[in-house]
Amino acid sequence: MRSPSSFNHHLGRRKILGSIALVMFMSSVVVGILGLVVLLAQILFQGLEWLSPELIFNFPSRHPEQAGLKAAIFGTVWLMGLTAAFTVPVGVGAAIYLEEYASENWLTRLIEVNIANLAGVPSIVYGLLGLALFVQWLSMGRSVLAGALTMSLLVLPIVILASREAIKAVPETYRQAAFALGATKWEVVRSVVLPSASPGVLTGIILAMSRAIGETAPVIAISALVYLTFIPQNPLDRFTVLPIQIFNWIARPQEDFRGLAAGGIIVLLIILLSMNALAVFLRNRYQKQSVE
Amino acid sequence: MSDPTTDDGEPRFRRRSKTWEGGAVKWLFLACALVSILTTVGILVSLVINAWGFFTEIPIWDYLFGTRWSPILKPRDYGVLPLVSGTLLVTLIGALVAVPIGLASAIFLSEYAPDRLRRIIKPVLEILGGIPTVVYGYFALTWVTPQIQKILPDLLVFNALSAGLVLGLMIIPMVSSLSEDAMLAVPRSLKQAAYALGATRLEVSISIVVPAALSGVIAACIIGISRAIGETMLVTIAAGATPKLTLNPLESIQTMTAYIVQLSLGETPHGSLEFNTIFAVGLLLFFMTLVMNVGGHYVVRRWGLRYE
Amino acid sequence: MTETREGLDAPTVPKLFVNEHTASDESNTVIDVNKLDVHYGTFCAVRGVSMKIKENRVTAFIGPSGCGKSTVLRCFNRMNDLIPGARVTGEINFFGQDLYAAEVDPTEMRSRVGMVFQKPNPFPKSIYDNVAFGLKVNGYTGNYPDAVERSLKRAALWGEVKDRLKENALQLSGGQQQRLCIARALAPEPEVLLMDEPASALDPISTLAIEQLINDLCKDVSIIIVTHNMQQAARVSHETAFFMVNDDRAGYLVEFDDTSKIFTNPNDERTEAYITGRFS
Ligand SMILES: Nc1ncnc2c1ncn2[C@@H]1O[C@H](COP(=O)(O)OP(=O)(O)OP(=O)(O)O)[C@@H](O)[C@H]1O
Ligand SMILES: [Mg+2]
Numbered sequence: 001m002r003s004p005s006s007f008n009h010h011l012g013r014r015k016i017l018g019s020i021a022l023v024m025f026m027s028s029v030v031v032g033i034l035g036l037v038v039l040l041a042q043i044l045f046q047g048l049e050w051l052s053p054e055l056i057f058n059f060p061s062r063h064p065e066q067a068g069l070k071a072a073i074f075g076t077v078w079l080m081g082l083t084a085a086f087t088v089p090v091g092v093g094a095a096i097y098l099e100e101y102a103s104e105n106w107l108t109r110l111i112e113v114n115i116a117n118l119a120g121v122p123s124i125v126y127g128l129l130g131l132a133l134f135v136q137w138l139s140m141g142r143s144v145l146a147g148a149l150t151m152s153l154l155v156l157p158i159v160i161l162a163s164r165e166a167i168k169a170v171p172e173t174y175r176q177a178a179f180a181l182g183a184t185k186w187e188v189v190r191s192v193v194l195p196s197a198s199p200g201v202l203t204g205i206i207l208a209m210s211r212a213i214g215e216t217a218p219v220i221a222i223s224a225l226v227y228l229t230f231i232p233q234n235p236l237d238r239f240t241v242l243p244i245q246i247f248n249w250i251a252r253p254q255e256d257f258r259g260l261a262a263g264g265i266i267v268l269l270i271i272l273l274s275m276n277a278l279a280v281f282l283r284n285r286y287q288k289q290s291v292e
Numbered sequence: 293m294s295d296p297t298t299d300d301g302e303p304r305f306r307r308r309s310k311t312w313e314g315g316a317v318k319w320l321f322l323a324c325a326l327v328s329i330l331t332t333v334g335i336l337v338s339l340v341i342n343a344w345g346f347f348t349e350i351p352i353w354d355y356l357f358g359t360r361w362s363p364i365l366k367p368r369d370y371g372v373l374p375l376v377s378g379t380l381l382v383t384l385i386g387a388l389v390a391v392p393i394g395l396a397s398a399i400f401l402s403e404y405a406p407d408r409l410r411r412i413i414k415p416v417l418e419i420l421g422g423i424p425t426v427v428y429g430y431f432a433l434t435w436v437t438p439q440i441q442k443i444l445p446d447l448l449v450f451n452a453l454s455a456g457l458v459l460g461l462m463i464i465p466m467v468s469s470l471s472e473d474a475m476l477a478v479p480r481s482l483k484q485a486a487y488a489l490g491a492t493r494l495e496v497s498i499s500i501v502v503p504a505a506l507s508g509v510i511a512a513c514i515i516g517i518s519r520a521i522g523e524t525m526l527v528t529i530a531a532g533a534t535p536k537l538t539l540n541p542l543e544s545i546q547t548m549t550a551y552i553v554q555l556s557l558g559e560t561p562h563g564s565l566e567f568n569t570i571f572a573v574g575l576l577l578f579f580m581t582l583v584m585n586v587g588g589h590y591v592v593r594r595w596g597l598r599y600e
Numbered sequence: 601m602t603e604t605r606e607g608l609d610a611p612t613v614p615k616l617f618v619n620e621h622t623a624s625d626e627s628n629t630v631i632d633v634n635k636l637d638v639h640y641g642t643f644c645a646v647r648g649v650s651m652k653i654k655e656n657r658v659t660a661f662i663g664p665s666g667c668g669k670s671t672v673l674r675c676f677n678r679m680n681d682l683i684p685g686a687r688v689t690g691e692i693n694f695f696g697q698d699l700y701a702a703e704v705d706p707t708e709m710r711s712r713v714g715m716v717f718q719k720p721n722p723f724p725k726s727i728y729d730n731v732a733f734g735l736k737v738n739g740y741t742g743n744y745p746d747a748v749e750r751s752l753k754r755a756a757l758w759g760e761v762k763d764r765l766k767e768n769a770l771q772l773s774g775g776q777q778q779r780l781c782i783a784r785a786l787a788p789e790p791e792v793l794l795m796d797e798p799a800s801a802l803d804p805i806s807t808l809a810i811e812q813l814i815n816d817l818c819k820d821v822s823i824i825i826v827t828h829n830m831q832q833a834a835r836v837s838h839e840t841a842f843f844m845v846n847d848d849r850a851g852y853l854v855e856f857d858d859t860s861k862i863f864t865n866p867n868d869e870r871t872e873a874y875i876t877g878r879f880s
Contacts, residue, residue: 006742007711007738007741008741009707009738014492015492017492021497021498022494025396025397025399025404026400028393028394028400029413032393032416032461032464032465033413033417035420035464036419039428039435046434093321093324094324096321096324098325101321102325110329114332117332117585117589118328120515120519120582120584120585121335121581122521122549122578122581123522124552124574124577125522125574125581127552128570128574129334129339131556132342153327153331153334156327157328185314185317185318186317211422214424215424216426217528217552221552221570225557243426243525246426247525247529250426250430258430265427265430268424268427272424479721481719481721482723482724484682485721485723486723486733486737487710488677488785489710489787490709490711490738490788491707491737492707499733500723503724504723504724
């Protein structure tokens with residue numbers, strides 16, 4: 001039997017230490033949550049009184065009480081529409097290639113490593129790429145087209161990664177069943193893989209778009225800070241977007257513009273939250289389906 | 293299937309047209325995948341070519357080691373160190389906030405929190421990570437700075453401290469969720485063995501879980517810090533626009549990213565020396581984050597333990 | 601307990617598997633189980649188990665899969681506390697003290713009841729640190745290298761690892777890893793060692809080594825071993841508990857007796873059916 005003297009459990013000390021650590025761990029989580037709460041409270045507190053129809057339906061103005069987000073909202077809609085139009089086919093196509101067609105070789109590995117690294121490139125660097133490539137060399141000017149192409153490259157890794165996950169989750173038996181019926185690879189992809197992966201793909205696209213809506217830095221590099229009182233009519237028009245307009249208002253010294261900025265942030269956050277809610281909704285429905 | 297032809301001798305299954313279709317589709321998808329490679333090439337080429345215009349006039353040595361940055365106002369100087377120090381200062385403050393808090397949250401979520409609590413907290417942290425960075429900038433400028441000014445009345449409106457603190461808050465979710473993933477991947481059998489030896493929850497967390505997940509934890513920190521280095525709008529709004537070689541967090545500084553935005557805002561003529569400075573700064577920024585990201589992946593590959 | 605045994609590294613074959621002491625009456629009771637019920641949430645996994653585990657004996661738990669052998673075993677070192685929703689009712693006395701009494705600290709108690717798991721699970725640390733872990737957390741006051749060496753010798757692993765104590769434990773073979781886990785469990789000098797199918801992931805030679813080890817260790821530790829291998833139970837244990845599962849999936853104890861009795865002349869016909877392989 002053990003000799004009782006050779007161990008000194010220090011139980012009391014260890015328990016106290018454990019409780020102290022637990023308090024520290026918990027307060028860390030609380031700091032994160034509290035940060036979010038204070039941030040939201042500050043914005044609501046500052047911005048709620050500025051929420052008005054003018055904020056949505058007016059063009060920007062030198063007078064805070066008349067200034068609105070109209071140009072920015074339309075610019076954002078244009079930018080998102082074009083970005084989605086470029087990103088979705090390319091991103092989903094790349095994901096299909098990597099999951100369904102690619103063989104294990106150096107090119108595939110290069111593409112994968114490359115996508116992982118692209119996800120870590122600062123967004124302002126994408127802005128510089130767009131500025132040099134689309135604005136200057138391809139002479140698109142500071143247009144919404146140049147902005148959308150730049151934004152597409154920026155969110156492409158997100159769409160590719162999410163689509164790959166969704167495609168990976170399609171059971172192998174589905175494919176085998178389709179092949180056994182004599183379908184070609186492309187037919188299998190088109191009529192079996194894509195339909196069952198589509199909720200996951202869609203979720204990824206929504207998340208990528210909500211990232212794109214909030215991105216400011218690359219758009220500034222492309223569009224600069226413009227004072228626009230018109231709506232883009234075609235892809236080569238100049239444009240501005242919500243976060244740039246907000247940034248513009250924050251940067252002004254007058255107190256009223258700060259409030260206006262907070263109002264604009266509320267609008268932006270509402271759009272983002274509804275997009276995220278949609279993504280969560282899709283994810284849940286999808287998960288339920290796959291259980292059944 | 294035993295009879296491949298119909299009565300009139302025609303092949304019964306005709307799929308020839310489909311073969312070229314399959315081939316074409318494959319190449320199309322490959323082209324999509326190659327867009328990502330082209331993006332990287334495009335980033336490098338566009339940065340290098342425009343930076344080249346800059347380096348033909350300013351020796352790279354003066355750029356990298358010069359201690360004064362004033363590309364617009366005379367006397368002009370093109371030493372990037374003040375911008376680098378500004379970036380590193382803000383990043384350091386952010387890391388001092390985000391690394392301990394992110395890791396502690398990860399330990400709490402993976403080792404302590406009951407499932408139900410985790411299911412509430414994780415989406416909240418995700419929301420924190422999805423808020424646009426202008427919003428964080430607004431928060432730093434209009435709330436954090438005034439609060440700190442109550443304690444330090446001399447603090448400038450634009451300063452590295454509040455930008456860094458809010459930057460930390462911003463990357464907490466990233467550090468915490470990546471390290472939590474690594475901690476959750478530690479096999480339960482290891483934790484059980486430690487508990488069975490009489491270890492407390494804290495001892496299991498600190499001496500078993502964290503070491504076993506160390507590569508993932510380090511990678512999470514590296515990736516979070518790399519994100520901080522590249523963060524733009526928050527520091528543009530809150531940290532100031534005065535390039536200064538200092539490590540004093542109470543001063544107004546300028547980061548590399550904020551400089552790029554500042555110059556982009558004005559309509560500087562394309563191709564001018566001033567205009568090309570943003571590509572020189574962008575190139576350096578790109579390499580700094582690339583080194584960190586590659587480092588992060590290397591840590592995982594080299595030291596990441598594989599469990600069945 | 602301080603004497604060390606060397607030369608066990610090479611398995612010296614079968615004679616060991618004849619149990620030296622079969623008389624059961626003069627032994628003390630280590631663990632006294634009384635009307636034990638275990639629930640996972642609303643599901644009752646184990647119902648009405650009562651048994652007395654004797655000191656310095658090897659007790660085998662046998663029975664079909666899912667009958668609650670591991671569950672009962674986990675009650676003996678309160679590992680069930682770590683499973684959310686697990687609820688233990690009834691009484692378990694450890695040397696006369698109620699294990700589930702409010703004042704008992706599961707942490708301290710676990711250092712007195714060692715556990716070895718089905719799959720070898722060494723920490724991704726050095727061999728030395730693996731064994732020293734249990735010493736450290738329990739505040740061992742003696743000489744660490746000596747204690748590590750002693751535990752490794754008791755687990756018949758010392759000869760194979762004495763020159764590579766600083767190497768990562770994951771480099772050892774599966775059988776060596778399992779003996780390392782035994783050494784690790786022995787380091788805090790437990791009075792009871794719980795083994796949940798300790799050899800089921802191992803090759804026959806390593807299994808033999810572990811069985812030999814068990815036979816040796818029971819001179820100073822009481823061992824409870826779960827096994828699916830009838831021969832193994834017959835070879836290593838002095839006493840055997842046979843569990844079964846009833847229609848609502850709750851496990852219960854059918855018969856608990858001397859191993860020789862269980863395997864040659866069981867009281868219960870279900871035991872006999874199971875032993876002879878006629879069990880559905
Ligand atoms: N953590 C748990 N949560 C819920 N139910 C569990 C848990 N662990 C075990 N059970 C259930 O309790 C019952 C007994 O499980 P236990 O693992 O004790 O059986 P066992 O006899 O050890 O089986 P085996 O021989 O396969 O190891 C099973 O029905 C199992 O599904
Ligand atoms: Mg079991």
